[in-house]
Amino acid sequence: MAVTLADVARRAGTSTAVVSYVMNNGPRPVAAATRDRVLAAAAELDYRPNRIARALRARTSGVVGLVLAGASNPYYAALGRHIEQELETRGKLTLFGNAAFAPDRQQQLIERFLAAQVDGLVIVSADGGHDVAARAAAAKVPAVYVHHRPAEARTPLVAADNATAVRSAVEHLRRHGHQHIAFLAGPDDAGPVGERRRAWHEALTSRPGPAPDAADEQAPVLLRSADEQAPVLLRCDYSRASAAALVHRLAAEDRLPRALIIATDEQAIGILAGASAIGLRIPEQLAVISLDGTPESAYTAPALSATRQPLEAMAHHAVNLLFVPTAEPFLPHAPLIPRRSCGCVPTG
Amino acid sequence: MAVTLADVARRAGTSTAVVSYVMNNGPRPVAAATRDRVLAAAAELDYRPNRIARALRARTSGVVGLVLAGASNPYYAALGRHIEQELETRGKLTLFGNAAFAPDRQQQLIERFLAAQVDGLVIVSADGGHDVAARAAAAKVPAVYVHHRPAEARTPLVAADNATAVRSAVEHLRRHGHQHIAFLAGPDDAGPVGERRRAWHEALTSRPGPAPDAADEQAPVLLRSADEQAPVLLRCDYSRASAAALVHRLAAEDRLPRALIIATDEQAIGILAGASAIGLRIPEQLAVISLDGTPESAYTAPALSATRQPLEAMAHHAVNLLFVPTAEPFLPHAPLIPRRSCGCVPTG
DNA sequence: AACCCATGTCTAATCGTTTAGATGGCAAGA
DNA sequence: TCTTGCCATCTAAACGATTAGACATGGGTT
Numbered sequence: 001m002a003v004t005l006a007d008v009a010r011r012a013g014t015s016t017a018v019v020s021y022v023m024n025n026g027p028r029p030v031a032a033a034t035r036d037r038v039l040a041a042a043a044e045l046d047y048r049p050n051r052i053a054r055a056l057r058a059r060t061s062g063v064v065g066l067v068l069a070g071a072s073n074p075y076y077a078a079l080g081r082h083i084e085q086e087l088e089t090r091g092k093l094t095l096f097g098n099a100a101f102a103p104d105r106q107q108q109l110i111e112r113f114l115a116a117q118v119d120g121l122v123i124v125s126a127d128g129g130h131d132v133a134a135r136a137a138a139a140k141v142p143a144v145y146v147h148h149r150p151a152e153a154r155t156p157l158v159a160a161d162n163a164t165a166v167r168s169a170v171e172h173l174r175r176h177g178h179q180h181i182a183f184l185a186g187p188d189d190a191g192p193v194g195e196r197r198r199a200w201h202e203a204l205t206s207r208p209g210p211a212p213d214a215a216d217e218q219a220p221v222l223l224r225s226a227d228e229q230a231p232v233l234l235r236c237d238y239s240r241a242s243a244a245a246l247v248h249r250l251a252a253e254d255r256l257p258r259a260l261i262i263a264t265d266e267q268a269i270g271i272l273a274g275a276s277a278i279g280l281r282i283p284e285q286l287a288v289i290s291l292d293g294t295p296e297s298a299y300t301a302p303a304l305s306a307t308r309q310p311l312e313a314m315a316h317h318a319v320n321l322l323f324v325p326t327a328e329p330f331l332p333h334a335p336l337i338p339r340r341s342c343g344c345v346p347t348g
Numbered sequence: 349m350a351v352t353l354a355d356v357a358r359r360a361g362t363s364t365a366v367v368s369y370v371m372n373n374g375p376r377p378v379a380a381a382t383r384d385r386v387l388a389a390a391a392e393l394d395y396r397p398n399r400i401a402r403a404l405r406a407r408t409s410g411v412v413g414l415v416l417a418g419a420s421n422p423y424y425a426a427l428g429r430h431i432e433q434e435l436e437t438r439g440k441l442t443l444f445g446n447a448a449f450a451p452d453r454q455q456q457l458i459e460r461f462l463a464a465q466v467d468g469l470v471i472v473s474a475d476g477g478h479d480v481a482a483r484a485a486a487a488k489v490p491a492v493y494v495h496h497r498p499a500e501a502r503t504p505l506v507a508a509d510n511a512t513a514v515r516s517a518v519e520h521l522r523r524h525g526h527q528h529i530a531f532l533a534g535p536d537d538a539g540p541v542g543e544r545r546r547a548w549h550e551a552l553t554s555r556p557g558p559a560p561d562a563a564d565e566q567a568p569v570l571l572r573s574a575d576e577q578a579p580v581l582l583r584c585d586y587s588r589a590s591a592a593a594l595v596h597r598l599a600a601e602d603r604l605p606r607a608l609i610i611a612t613d614e615q616a617i618g619i620l621a622g623a624s625a626i627g628l629r630i631p632e633q634l635a636v637i638s639l640d641g642t643p644e645s646a647y648t649a650p651a652l653s654a655t656r657q658p659l660e661a662m663a664h665h666a667v668n669l670l671f672v673p674t675a676e677p678f679l680p681h682a683p684l685i686p687r688r689s690c691g692c693v694p695t696g
Numbered sequence: 697a698a699c700c701c702a703t704g705t706c707t708a709a710t711c712g713t714t715t716a717g718a719t720g721g722c723a724a725g726a
Numbered sequence: 727t728c729t730t731g732c733c734a735t736c737t738a739a740a741c742g743a744t745t746a747g748a749c750a751t752g753g754g755t756t
Contacts, residue, residue: 001488002487002712004711004712004713005712005713005714006712014735014736015735015736015737016712016713016714016736017714017715017735017736017737017738018734018735018736020713020714020715021714021715021735023713024714026714026715027714027715027716028715028733028734028735029733029734030734030735031733031734031735034734034735048459048462048463049463049712049713050404050463050465050711050712050713051463051464051465051713052400052403052404052409052464052465052711052712052713053404053711053712053713053714053741054712054713054714055400055713055741056398056400056401056404056711056712056713056714056741056742056743057712057713057714057715057740057741058713058714058715058741059741061400062464063443063464066444071425071429071432072426072429072643077419077425078420081419081420081446084419084444084445084446085446085448088445088446093443093445093460093461093464094443094444094445095411095441095442095443095444096414096432096442096443096444097432097436097441097442098429098432098433098436100433111396112441113441114396115396115397115398115399116399116400116411116441117398117399117400139350140349240646240647241647244647269647270647272647272649273646273647273648273649273651275649276649276650276651276688277650277651277688295420298588298621299588299589299592299617299618299620299621300621300648300649301620301621301623301624301648301649301650302624302625302649303621303624303625340624340625350742352741352742352743353742353743353744354742354743362705362706363705363706363707364706364742364743364744365705365706365707365708365744365745366704366705366706368743368744368745369705369744369745371743372744374744374745375744375745375746376703376704376705376745377703377704378704378705379703379704379705382704382705397742397743398741398742398743399743400741400742400743401711401741401742401743401744402742402743402744403711403743404710404711404712404713404741404742404743404744405710405711405742405743405744405745406711406743406744406745407711
């Protein structure tokens with residue numbers, strides 16, 4: 001059906017070997033005259049190599065698997081875009097999978113990617129789930145975790161410096177005159193958001209945050225405030241809807257904080273939407289800083305102040321780690337971008 | 349290195365053929381006792397089939413190529429997610445590519461996907477560029493266009509009913525008491541946005557909109573208003589930044605309309621951001637309806653009224669068209685979802 | 697007893713590449 | 727003239743699966 005190497009060889013009057021040598025500036029040289037004949041034949045027949053066959057023989061598919069914890073979250077989505085782009089510049093194709101926050105789907109995707117003989121695996125992981133990359137290691141396929149790595153994993157990780165980012169957010173809100181700075185975390189203290197939550201607590205109390213206890217992590221309560229002075233910790237899951245609902249509830253119960261650090265852009269967008277719906281003015285009545293700083297955060301109403309993770313650099317580095325084994329770990333700084341939502345006026 | 353069919357066969361004391369028959373409930377039956385032996389051997393060795401080898405021999409890779417015109421646009425992104433999900437339910441893997449609004453990248457991606465022997469191609473296309481699916485047709489690979497199809501293409505298309513959506517938006521704003529309803533289009537009248545623009549003009553003037561003339565399409569002007577009565581057509585490119593800048597400019601020149609239909613969510617989000625930045629109140633000072641209605645539009649501030657394209661159904665249908673040749677065309681209705689931005693109060 | 701058929705399994709070709717080893721020709725050095 | 731070596735090319739064996747055709751076995755018919 002399709003044009004094959006053999007067709008080209010026949011037309012050029014050579015063996016398939018020389019055609020292959022020509023096509024990939026092969027491991028052996030070819031006489032200039034022959035090369036031209038081959039090239040001409042290939043062009044006339046509109047030959048394009050079958051990558052599947054190449055992959056089978058050369059044991060390298062030129063494809064990298066990218067699995068995203070949840071593709072509808074702007075943070076994961078933006079990371080995914082950058083990783084795909086980075087892979088493209090390296091001439092790799094991207095096999096894409098969305099785990100939709102289900103650890104077993106993540107596992108299954110990786111299984112299938114490995115069966116497809118991917119050359120590498122980029123796992124943009126949420127908390128929860130086991131060390132899915134172990135499978136890749138067993139198959140000697142290079143892998144990288146991005147954003148989060150399960151505790152027991154040995155696979156390299158690329159993630160932003162959460163603690164420093166949180167400290168700068170606290171710092172900044174203090175400079176705006178806020179004393180009581182609440183924090184909106186996820187439903188539990190697992191993963192990077194847990195790190196952020198602990199860093200916030202530490203920054204406010206100037207002493208290490210309490211180790212998360214089981215009761216705390218599983219508690220269905222959304223609001224905790226031991227006494228008037230204690231930092232207020234809010235929780236909701238990672239969805240716009242929950243965050244918007246949370247604003248409604250807090251307002252109804254008159255328990256709104258004056259300043260809030262939000263663990264993720266996804267939640268921050270929900271908070272903004274909820275605030276807008278009930279006429280709560282940001283930043284006048286509630287100052288807000290988010291901790292992802294995805295591109296989306298620049299075009300909310302009002303624009304979100306955020307610590308911006310260098311997603312492009314992270315993507316670059318993650319892909320690097322896949323292919324150059326000597327690459328060193330990467331824990332980039334996420335600078336604070338003051339916009340409107342914290343009380344800063346946009347400059348320019 | 350990895351466990352192969354031959355390894356399993358050896359261990360089970362059979363030929364590779366029976367192993368293959370067992371693995372895929374093959375074209376031939378296998379005695380129950382033998383089947384059990386094979387299954388046991390496969391389990392013990394942790395055998396997993398090499399899809400590359402299978403693809404080469406069976407001439408079907410189980411992979412479908414998905415190329416997105418621009419992955420950072422919420423509309424394309426949401427569509428992409430649904431398509432990936434739909435493919436997953438059919439047991440297909442998704443080879444993902446982002447054309448980033450460059451027609452040549454789109455072409456190149458398709459080229460590479462075909463080389464990778466994809467079983468099908470879903471092309472979520474923006475306007476511009478040639479009939480890239482022609483290449484797929486030549487290779488006898490099924491393809492579908494989603495959202496937009498180049499004029500000369502014969503490949504099936506899945507896209508929402510733009511005209512009806514626009515009419516319902518105009519209708520709705522009129523019911524809010526608006527007479528002068530402006531429209532924010534893209535930089536030219538190509539593609540679906542052109543359709544929307546023409547439908548808007550027709551709805552306002554009750555006669556067919558002017559055929560786009562070359563001068564109009566290429567014109568760098570962003571605002572056109574022939575006389576006080578004529579519909580006001582705004583243009584800017586498909587980015588949040590441009591849309592936000594447009595609001596600034598219009599406000600500075602005191603030429604803001606009172607009601608505006610926006611061609612895409614991407615632009616609508618920019619408009620909202622720009623409005624928020626200059627203190628322009630929506631919907632009080634400017635009523636707005638967007639025409640994509642992606643999930644994002646529900647969580648803007650204020651929430652965007654929009655005609656919601658049934659992205660999930662579209663994805664389902666697109667994938668269907670790939671695999672069942674008899675599937676009929678699909679031009680779904682995009683119902684109007686009134687939210688805050690048009691002046692409606694959210695119910696509940 | 698000879699034949700037929702069904703059943704279960706094996707052998708081996710095949711998919712389209714890549715690439716190590718064999719081959720043949722020609723120029724330079726002895 | 728006879729090596730020696732190099733260069734360009736060819737032959738053919740992989741890669742790991744699928745699957746048509748051959749084959750062997752063991753009833754059931756006549």
